[in-house]
Amino acid sequence: MIDLASHHVGPRRPRRPPRIDLTISDDVATVVLNAPTKLNALDEKALHELGRAYDEADAAGVRALVLRGEGRAFCAGRDISGVDPRDDDVMGYLGGLVTPLLQRMARFPAPTFAVAHGACLGVGLGLLIATDVVYVAETAKIGSPFAALGATLDSGGHAYFVDRLGPHRTLDLIYTGRLMSGAEAVAAGLFSRVLPEDEVVQATADAAAAAARGATAAFLASKQLVARIRDERLALWESVEAENAAQAALCDTDDYREGFAAFQQKRRPEFRGR
Incomplete structure (x- = not known):
C-alpha cells in the first residue's frame, strides 16, 4: 500500500494518517477513501491526497482504476466540521480544488469504476459523476440534502440531474431534500447497475479486472x-x-x-x- 502522506525532515510531529489509500495490482489501481468515522467527507488536504493518488496511478500506467469508500458511506461530501461560514473560501474549495480534481478524474487515461454505497452526496456525488462506470449498492443515498444547510447542490450535480432526470424532478429533489435509493438512481439512468451491498465491491473489482485485460x-x-x-x-x-x-x-x-x-x-x- 502506498502512503500518500508527505514526508518531512526535522523533529517528529504528530500527523494525521492519510485519508486516501492507493494499491496497484495486476494493472488495476484501487483508490480508497479511508476516513470512515467522517463518512469519508473530504477537506482540502484529502482532496490533494486524492489527486496525488490519481497521479500515481496514471504514472504507473494502470489499465483500470476502482474508487470506493471505507465504512458506512462512499462520501458524504465536504468535511465542514472545522469550517466557519463567516470566512469560508467557497470558491477556493470548489473552484480551486474540487473542479480541477473532477476534471482530472474524468480524463484519467484508462477505464474507471466506482462503488457507491451509503451516503453519496455533494462532492461525493461529483466523484461518481467524474467516473466512467458506477455500480451502486441498494443502500446508497443520492440526492441534494443541502437546503438544510442553506447551501445548494454542487460538483456538477445540477447538470447531471437535469440531463438524466429533467428539471422538474431535479428541483423536487433539491426542494424536498429527499434522497434516492441505489435502485431508484439506477432506474432513473443516473448510474450503471444496482447490486446488494455485500456484492457490489467484488462486482466492481471484477469489472475493472476484465477491463484491464482489454483493448x-x-x-x-x-x-x-x-x-x-x-x-x-x-x-x-x-x-x-x-x-x-x-x-x-x-x-x-x-x-x-x-x-x-x-x-x-x-x-x-x-x-x-x-
Whole structure:
C-alpha cells in the first residue's frame, strides 16, 4: 500500500494518517477513501491526497482504476466540521480544488469504476459523476440534502440531474431534500447497475479486472467520444464521423491487429493495452 502522506525532515510531529489509500495490482489501481468515522467527507488536504493518488496511478500506467469508500458511506461530501461560514473560501474549495480534481478524474487515461454505497452526496456525488462506470449498492443515498444547510447542490450535480432526470424532478429533489435509493438512481439512468451491498465491491473489482485485460486504446477512444457527445452535444452524423476517425486510428495499434488475428484463428485475444 502506498502512503500518500508527505514526508518531512526535522523533529517528529504528530500527523494525521492519510485519508486516501492507493494499491496497484495486476494493472488495476484501487483508490480508497479511508476516513470512515467522517463518512469519508473530504477537506482540502484529502482532496490533494486524492489527486496525488490519481497521479500515481496514471504514472504507473494502470489499465483500470476502482474508487470506493471505507465504512458506512462512499462520501458524504465536504468535511465542514472545522469550517466557519463567516470566512469560508467557497470558491477556493470548489473552484480551486474540487473542479480541477473532477476534471482530472474524468480524463484519467484508462477505464474507471466506482462503488457507491451509503451516503453519496455533494462532492461525493461529483466523484461518481467524474467516473466512467458506477455500480451502486441498494443502500446508497443520492440526492441534494443541502437546503438544510442553506447551501445548494454542487460538483456538477445540477447538470447531471437535469440531463438524466429533467428539471422538474431535479428541483423536487433539491426542494424536498429527499434522497434516492441505489435502485431508484439506477432506474432513473443516473448510474450503471444496482447490486446488494455485500456484492457490489467484488462486482466492481471484477469489472475493472476484465477491463484491464482489454483493448485499452479502444476503450479510451469510446471514453473520449462519449465525453464529446456529452460536452459538445455532437449530432448523429458528427458522432459517426468521429467514430470513423477513431476506428481508423485504432488500425495502427497492436491490440487492433491482435483482435483480428485472434478472431481469424478462433482463439481468445491477448490484449496488451497498446
